[in-house]
Amino acid sequence: MFGYAVFVAALAMFLPYLFLIQAAFAKAWGRGFGLENISLRNFHFVLFEHGTAAKSVLNSFVNAGVSATSVVILTLGVAYIVTRRLVPFGGILGFLCIAPFVIPGVVLAIGFYAAYAPPPLALCGTAPILILAFTTRFLPIGYVNASAAIRSLNPEMEEAVCVLGGSRLTALRRVVAPLLKRSLLGAWLLIFIPATRELSAAIFLYGPNTKVASVMIFDMSEEGNFEYLAALALILQVLTLPLLWIGQKALGRDFMLRRTAT
């Protein structure tokens, strides 16, 4: 059993990673694992010499961060309204949030392109259109998470605030938000990380100044620059891993929420 698990893990993780790392440090990846084949030249090139590679990583992170944050805030609001039945026909709102899930990224991108590229908006190639597209793409993940989180909260917890004289806003601020901060952080990471790699929508919507890392990597593979590609990919990995680690630490440490009443 254990052997099998290791084998699967190896196939899925170690082997591709091994070759990725090898390529990133190689002078030429075809020459194998020898010591004489190791250098930091690829990293130096990608970070300092290449015109847009470093910028593309920054773009990826900024776009993903803004998108993840807006998705979490938007879906929290909608999920709260829908779950607590604050408006009639809330179910439709909820469905709209999940709908993008069935739309392929490419189709979504073309839709965005058609809607926002022509004047007067003329957003094509700008950061806002990328952020809008990412926000839409990841709305379903955010919504499913937010609505599960809110449903796990007993509404009596908020009613207790109201009875004691607090408004619904007080309840949200003092009770709902603190109790959900853990699941919301989780949802944020769940959106942020894939958003840094999003390719299918980005490839249609980027402009000269808004190229993101995934598109950059795709370009490099087209050109056959596997060493640079590997180095850039590795940089992306190394930058995201600590986030995951911080996230896990934060989630595990939140002992107060151990027994969130259901």
Place this chain on the structure above:
Amino acid sequence: MSKLVLKNVARRYGAVEAVADFSLELVPGEFVSLLGPSGCGKTTTLRMIAGFVPPSAGTIDMDGRQISSPSSVVPPEKRRMSMIFQSYAIWPNMTVGENVGFGLQVRRLSRGEIDRKVDAILDVVQMRNLKGRYPAELSGGQQQRVALARAIVVEPEVLLLDEPLSNLDANLREEMRFEIRRLHDEFKITTVYVTHDQSEAMVTSDRIVVMNKGRIEQIDTPHVLYARPRSRFVAGFIGRTNFLEGSRQGSEVRFDGFSAAASALEGANGTGGLLYSLRPQAIGLATQKPNGGVLAVEAEIAGRSYLGEYWDYQVKPLGAAKPLRVSTGPNAVFEIGTRVWLEIDPSAMVRVE
């Protein structure tokens, strides 16, 4: 003047009539229980009083001011009431002290005054030493005490409790009943207490409202409710009882295995079926034929169970189809098959509908 007045309050959910024609007045400082089986509309009534649910008919007044009607409802946060929920609804992200102080904070009291009041109330519920703990670190009973402290510390106009003890184990439940009554005696807050447990209602309440299928069956003190139930439902729900079906024959009423003079029985001259409730405790057992004002019925012990605090006998009057249940003290021992005399006081027989 009445503290809280419910006038013909009703609530429908689609075709379901959750509460119908509910009228009740509470005097200041009174402790009233809503008692009834699950689904009879107790929670709905309580939530209408709290302002979470608008009535579909009728009105609710507090201190002479209307707070609920089908067209306008003062929201819960403006009612200055407190409520204890079945789930306790203690906020897990706040310490015991923060939970209890919350209502005072919302009322914008000064830091020092909040501290003083929180400490005082935590002393009352014996939780002062746990002030800095988080709810996840408390037992069920301790969480319950926090909920009580949090509700009382704001000195509410009315205190509402929805089955507050149903999540506790039996021993703790019994202890907390007395605790709740003790707090009421100390603070004299007008209280509406919802429960499906009759002994909980009996221990805590000044008056009990027995509900069935959304309607009020009877409102009375615990003693009257037990001694003088008005309906078959109330007699059967509060304590155990024998139901005796009678038929009028001349000046007598015939029951299964014995008969009684109509003049001695309550309501025997009324119309309709003659159904009587007779508590097992109200029947005496004797080996000799008793004399004097009581009805003496010769009978045989048909079955018995020993319950420590009392004997539960099944006793069949000679010629009767069904036995009666009779409770006696633990020292009154009769073997099965023994001939005995039943002593029935006709005035203890209560006519029910």
